[in-house]
Amino acid sequence: MKILVPVxxxxxxxxxxxxxxDKTGVDLANVxxxxxxxxxxxxxxxxRKKEAGEAEEIIAVSIGPQQAQETLRTAxxxxxxxxxxxxxDDTVEPLAVAKLLxxxxxxxxxxxxxxxxxxxxxxxxxxxxMLAALLGWPQGTFASIVKVAGDKLEVTREIDGGLETxxxxxxxxxxxxxxxxxxxxxxxxxxxxxxxKQLDVKAPADYGVDTAPRLKTLKVEEPPKRAGGIKVxxxxxxxxxxxxxxxxx
Amino acid sequence: MAALVxxxxxxxxxxxxxxxxxxxAAKLGGDVHxxxxxxxxxAVADAAAKIEGVAAVLLADDEAYAHPxxxxxxxxxxxxxxxxxxxxxxxxxxxxxxxxxxxAQLDVCQVSDVIAIEAPDTFVRPIYAGNALATVQSADAKKxxxxxxxxxxxxxxxGGSAEIRPVGGAGNPGISSFVRQELAKSDRPELTxxxxxxxxxxxxxxxxxxxxxxxxxxxxxxAVGASRAAVDAGFISNDHQVGQTGKIVAPELYIACGxxxxxxxxxxxxxxxxxxxxxxxxxxxxxxVADYGLVADLFEAVPALEKAL
Ligand SMILES: Cc1cc2nc3c(=O)[nH]c(=O)nc-3n(C[C@H](O)[C@H](O)[C@H](O)COP(=O)(O)OP(=O)(O)OC[C@H]3O[C@@H](n4cnc5c(N)ncnc54)[C@H](O)[C@@H]3O)c2cc1C
Ligand SMILES: Cc1cc2nc3c(=O)[nH]c(=O)nc-3n(C[C@H](O)[C@H](O)[C@H](O)COP(=O)(O)OP(=O)(O)OC[C@H]3O[C@@H](n4cnc5c(N)ncnc54)[C@H](O)[C@@H]3O)c2cc1C
Numbered sequence: 001m002k003i004l005v006p007v008x009x010x011x012x013x014x015x016x017x018x019x020x021x022d023k024t025g026v027d028l029a030n031v032x033x034x035x036x037x038x039x040x041x042x043x044x045x046x047x048r049k050k051e052a053g054e055a056e057e058i059i060a061v062s063i064g065p066q067q068a069q070e071t072l073r074t075a076x077x078x079x080x081x082x083x084x085x086x087x088x089d090d091t092v093e094p095l096a097v098a099k100l101l102x103x104x105x106x107x108x109x110x111x112x113x114x115x116x117x118x119x120x121x122x123x124x125x126x127x128x129x130m131l132a133a134l135l136g137w138p139q140g141t142f143a144s145i146v147k148v149a150g151d152k153l154e155v156t157r158e159i160d161g162g163l164e165t166x167x168x169x170x171x172x173x174x175x176x177x178x179x180x181x182x183x184x185x186x187x188x189x190x191x192x193x194x195x196x197k198q199l200d201v202k203a204p205a206d207y208g209v210d211t212a213p214r215l216k217t218l219k220v221e222e223p224p225k226r227a228g229g230i231k232v233x234x235x236x237x238x239x240x241x242x243x244x245x246x247x248x249x
Numbered sequence: 250m251a252a253l254v255x256x257x258x259x260x261x262x263x264x265x266x267x268x269x270x271x272x273x274a275a276k277l278g279g280d281v282h283x284x285x286x287x288x289x290x291x292a293v294a295d296a297a298a299k300i301e302g303v304a305a306v307l308l309a310d311d312e313a314y315a316h317p318x319x320x321x322x323x324x325x326x327x328x329x330x331x332x333x334x335x336x337x338x339x340x341x342x343x344x345x346x347x348x349x350x351x352x353a354q355l356d357v358c359q360v361s362d363v364i365a366i367e368a369p370d371t372f373v374r375p376i377y378a379g380n381a382l383a384t385v386q387s388a389d390a391k392k393x394x395x396x397x398x399x400x401x402x403x404x405x406x407x408g409g410s411a412e413i414r415p416v417g418g419a420g421n422p423g424i425s426s427f428v429r430q431e432l433a434k435s436d437r438p439e440l441t442x443x444x445x446x447x448x449x450x451x452x453x454x455x456x457x458x459x460x461x462x463x464x465x466x467x468x469x470x471x472a473v474g475a476s477r478a479a480v481d482a483g484f485i486s487n488d489h490q491v492g493q494t495g496k497i498v499a500p501e502l503y504i505a506c507g508x509x510x511x512x513x514x515x516x517x518x519x520x521x522x523x524x525x526x527x528x529x530x531x532x533x534x535x536x537x538v539a540d541y542g543l544v545a546d547l548f549e550a551v552p553a554l555e556k557a558l
Contacts, residue, residue, distance in 0.1 A: 011377070013512075013513070016380070016512065017377045017380045017381060019380075019381050026376075026377060026380075026381050038494075093358050094349070094358065094359070095352065095353060095356070095357070095358045095359075098353060117494070118494065120377075120378065120493065121376065121377055122376050123361065123362065123375065123376055123377070123378065123493065124359070124361045125345050125349070125361055125362075126349035126352070126359050126361060127349075128349075129319065129345075129346065129347075129348075129349035129350045129353070130349045130350070130352065130353035130359075131353075132319075132320075132350060133323065133349070133350040133351075133352075133353035133354050134353050136422070136424075137424070138320050138424040138425035139319055139320070139346070139350070139425075141319075141342075141345070141346045142342060142345075142346070144487070154428065157342075158342070158487045158488075159342040159343070159488075160341050160342045160343070160441075160488060160496070161259075161430075161432040161433060161488055162430070162431050162432040162433045162486060162487070162488050163430070163431045163432075163487070164316075164427070164429075164430045164431075165427075165428040165429045165430070166318065166425055166426065166427055166428055167425065167426045167427075167428050168424065168425045169424045169425065177487075177494075178477060178481070178494060179480070179481060179487065213358075214357065214358040214387060214388050214389050215358055215360070215385045215386065215387055215388070216385065216386045216387075216388065217383055217384070217385050218371065218384040218385065218386055219383075219384045220376070220381050220382070220383045220384075221381065221382050221384070222380075222381065222382070223375070223379060223380070223381070223382050226519065226524075226538050226540075228537070229524070229536075229538075229539045229540035229541055229542060230540070230541060230542070231531075231536070231541075231542045231543070231544060232541050232542065232543050234543075235543070235545075235550055235553040235554050235557050236557060238525065238541055238543055238554065239554065239557045239558065241541055242502070242523070242525070242541070246502075246522075246523045246540065246541075248445070248501045248502040248522065248523050249469075249502070249558070
């Protein structure tokens with residue numbers, strides 16, 4: 001079985017984002033970019049499946065600017081076998097990302113696609129589910145355990161009330177939650193090796209997908225700031241403030 | 250203009266998140282209908298019919314909907330979508346699982362986690378863990394969206410008397426099945442509906458230590474929350490995680506104990522009305538958002554707080 005892992009280049013999770021003064025978006029100039037943390041978990045899961053003999057090949061794919069090659073090289077250094085960049089500088093919304101990924105799936109015929117549950121920039125939490133819909137495949141979203149069981153996949157999902165386990169026919173879509181695994185760091189020799197692995201660069205037009213956005217961003221603003229608070233000296237003072245000043249007790 | 254709200258329920262009870270979604274749907278300006286898809290869920294439909302502002306309840310009562318599998322629910326919603334201009338679900342794990350599948354089948358983009366509706370086609374949603382708010386306008390004829398509970402007040406649960414219409418099943422594609430569920434049992438209020446939340450972080454040090462949080466929570470009638478670090482360390486189960494990738498809460502009072510205040514945690518609780526932080530490190534970033542900060546060892550302060558109440 002082949003596993004396809006879509007990885008997105010996003011602002012590093014440690015960076016405090018700043019909204020641009022003209023309200024057109026957030027300032028991405030000179031900020032550290034990394035692989036979306038949920039996608040690192042997806043790559044790791046794919047590698048573990050390969051190490052367990054359940055998969056033969058791992059293909060990483062990204063849709064984004066030329067610099068997304070770095071993100072793909074990271075996936076290759078972790079252990080993916082080859083990579084595809086669908087290069088574009090345009091805004092590509094989840095539905096269009098899903099359509100491009102469907103085209104890649106049609107060409108590559110993977111048995112499993114593992115995505116992150118959400119990208120930490122747009123926080124959409126959509127792409128995996130949309131891809132599943134377009135393919136007519138089952139989906140195991142927010143996964144914390146993924147087991148291959150014959151021709152089925154058993155996925156334990158993190159849901160609001162606790163955990164749910166579902167059984168999916170293969171081929172299937174999985175989206176990762178935080179506790180699925182702890183991604184490995186790429187070793188230096190593997191980073192060197194990754195430079196020689198195959199990385200194909202394509203364009204959205206190669207797949208015949210219309211990526212025109214459906215959403216227009218009218219403005220991007222900073223959320224209202226909380227007024228600074230005070231430090232209390234004791235538990236007694238805290239209780240007094242909560243009762244008599246804040247009125248919440 | 251009419252909107253269809255996907256009800257959140259467990260076949261027995263209608264979940265409060267539905268009420269917030271009804272308020273959001275009403276803001277779109279047309280009739281609001283509620284879809285209850287489940288098995289043996291008449292009581293849920295009855296409750297939905299009483300929500301103020303709901304004009305009709307569509308009841309799909311079928312064994313196939315006993316568990317809300319996206320593969321089964323999405324085609325049902327799509328089969329009903331023709332009559333609606335908007336389809337709305339609360340941003341719960343259910344809504345997040347099902348709605349993008351609906352949107353893709355309808356070939357429309359989804360607007361995720363809406364916190365305000367400016368016009369029937371214009372929505373505000375948080376991005377970058379809530380560090381920016383984007384106002385977006387959708388060009389799609391049909392709007393598919395999930396709405397954040399804390400952005401919209403709950404519609405009154407009584408006062409309405411909508412008609413209940415049975416709707417037909419759309420079949421089961423048979424590509425997935427439910428295996429089992431391990432639901433946390435608790436008599437405490439649900440995190441997203443609680444007026445007070447007491448949360449513990451890595452500073453708790455162990456699962457046993459969480460008993461002081463639980464004890465304080467019980468005294469206050471509060472829900473128990475946690476940071477990701479506390480959940481990852483196995484101190485407490487995943488359904489307690491508050492944050493960008495956990496639950497988004499906005500109670501009257503949020504008490505953070507042994508939580509440093511990472512952006513991803515703040516994303517889930519910074520809209521709380523009053524925030525209290527108890528942390529032994531006076532430099533902890535949580536103090537920047539706290540209305541009342543107490544620099545103290547939580548193992549002393551938390552039990553003392555419980556006693557002082
Ligand atoms: C400068 C700039 C501005 C943008 N502005 C907007 C905007 O205003 N509104 C908007 O909707 N979008 C915008 N985008 C596009 C946006 O960044 C996302 O690509 C798109 O919205 C997908 O949403 P998400 O990442 O939140 O998806 P999610 O559904 O949260 O992503 C889930 C998973 O899907 C996969 N995935 C998602 N995107 C990609 C990708 N590109 N390549 C490979 N795998 C992927 C990953 O596995 C990821 O973990 C902008 C992009 C750029 C570069
Ligand atoms: C993709 C991604 C998603 C994430 N999503 C979330 C999320 O949804 N929710 C979330 O919470 N985090 C999330 N995180 C993790 C987040 O970045 C932080 O790592 C996490 O919130 C830290 O948890 P903490 O504050 O409990 O632990 P720490 O940062 O380790 O803080 C522990 C605090 O306890 C204090 N302390 C220790 N002992 C005591 C004592 N005896 N008395 C008083 N104070 C004490 C310390 O001073 C310290 O401030 C995410 C991270 C990533 C990368």
